[in-house]
Amino acid sequence: MSGHTTELVVFSVLFLLVSGMGFVAARWRRPDNIESLNEWGLGGRNFGSWITWFLVGGDLYTAYTFVAVPALVFGAGALGFYALPYTVVIYPMVFLVLTRMWSVSHVHGFVTPADFVRARFGSPTLALVVAITGLVATMPYIALQLVGIEAVLKTMGITGHLPIIIAFAILAAYTYQSGLRAPALIAFVKDTLIYIVILAAVIYIPTQLGGWESIFDAAKAKFDASPSQSDGLTLNASNQLQYITLAFGSALALFLYPHSLTGVLASRNRNVIKRNMSALPAYSFLLGLIALLGFMAIAAGTKPVVGANGRPDGNTIVPVLFDQMFPDWFAGVAYAAIAIGALVPAAIMSIAAANLFTRNIYREYLNKDATDAQEAKVSKITSLVVKVGAVLCILILDPQFSIDLQLIGGVIILQTLPSVALGLYTRWFHRSGLITGWALGLGAGLWMLYLIPNPVSGKAHFGGSAFGLSNLGFDTTMTIYAGFLALAVNLVVAVLATLAFRAMKVADGGDATSRGDYFADEGDPKVKPMDLTGTH
Secondary structure, eight states: OGGGHHHHHHHHHHHHHHHHHHHHGGGTTOOSOOOSIIIIITGGGOBOHHHHHHHHHHHHSOHHHHHHHHHHHHHHBGGGGGHHHHHHHHHHHHHHHHHHHHHHHHHHTOOSHHHHHHHHHOOHHHHHHHHHHHHHHHHHHHHHHHHHHHHHHHHTTOOSSHHHHHHHHHHHHHHHHHTTHHHHHHHHHHHHHHHHHHHHHHHHHHHHTTOHHHHHHHHHHHHHTOOOSSOBSSOOTTTHHHHHHHHHHHHHHHTTSHHHHHHHHTBSSHHHHHHHHHHTHHHHHHHHHHHHHHHHHHHHTOOOOBOTTSSBOGGGHHHHHHHHHSOHHHHHHHHHHHHHHHHHHHHHHHHHHHHHHIIIIIIIIIOTTOOHHHHHHHHHHHHHHHHHHHHHHHHHSOHHHHHHHHHHHHHHHGGGHHHHTGGGTOOOSOHHHHHHHHHHHHHHHHHHHHHOOBTTTTBSSSOOSEEEGGGGTOSSOOEEEHHHHHHHHHHHHHHHHHHHHHHTTOOOOOOOOOGGGGGOOTTOTTOOOOOTTSOO
């Protein structure tokens, strides 16, 4: 560790400074009473354009993004750039969807997507399914923020789990005290540091490696020498369909995650959302630059840190590259940017997961008469439990298995699209049809993931998301994103089951929303708390 003293000092100072901001956030824009989910969990639903831009951007572009995307480019080449088109196409796709979600939530006091489903389809069972799906998909995502911090610590020669436990204990403390205001305030610093580090990297590092031509030549030489059919400087016949469906499927999944909607629901009005959906693609430009770090690492001859299990940890590629190419003091700044990039999304994710439990399990099934203060208290405690669970994922499980869990999470959260996203536009689906589609789509997705091996790591199952069409009897080496096929199964089954249930005249739930609810804006007099005792 002696060779990283400067890096460690700079990293620690910046990390502690930002943690202090998390505690100060409790007094930032503080209301008279923070003891409600509207205040603690959604920041008073009063964030303007700039705060929302940093909050949502900081929520979606996580520490795992900064270490995993370039690591994937380092190992697989062009396929790793799937993250770029999916973050470009997502914003036009959700531009109108999110404004409708904000409006109906504004009118009825919804805090979670499951709240909306409960009212839209009159089904507490469907709402419970959506809530549990969100919780399961979010938990490993929180754990993966630890992977980003761990990669930085490994690069600085720090082993063991105690530093990560301390970091998340600090995160838990200021999130408990400040709620959503903490990550909203920290996001300003996080994004500023990330932009500085990445812009410096793409300008400075190529000058040390002989320019971009040398970087791409080195990457081409590496992939040309690889016998694998799934990597290369450009896409090939085997992975083109996987690339397209992975990008599109990931785009559909992004704003289905509960934490993605949390930042949106905290916005002041519809115009804030519209402006943000127009401006957030700026992060996609940054993401493209981040991905190029993978090619730079190839040209620099970067070798990942070997973990305690004796295998190279691909997530350390970017931190090691920074250690090779930057002065010690700036490498410390870069490490802090990655670690702080873990704190913002981890805080928002834990708040979103806690809100799901409080609104859709605790209040629905355990205490229907819960007061605002009781809801806030339960959410605060649950947010602590969620963080403990995330830490346990890292302590107990192989970190590589945690990454696989996040992959499974993407396939899982996609199964809520018919009830959440399509539900904003149509009430045609039968509630039992949606539950049936969800169950079979989820089953199909897990079956496909089970069949996917990873020869590099030696895993026979759950080794990736590229499902071989040969498993379906096709004579081809082409692969497709498992989540895309699982969603297709879900939608087909939901449609057929809806037709069947309606033909059998099975009772459907009532709709507690009206058309005008989906267009309400700031100051609308119809705002009221959600009534969970309505139609079943």
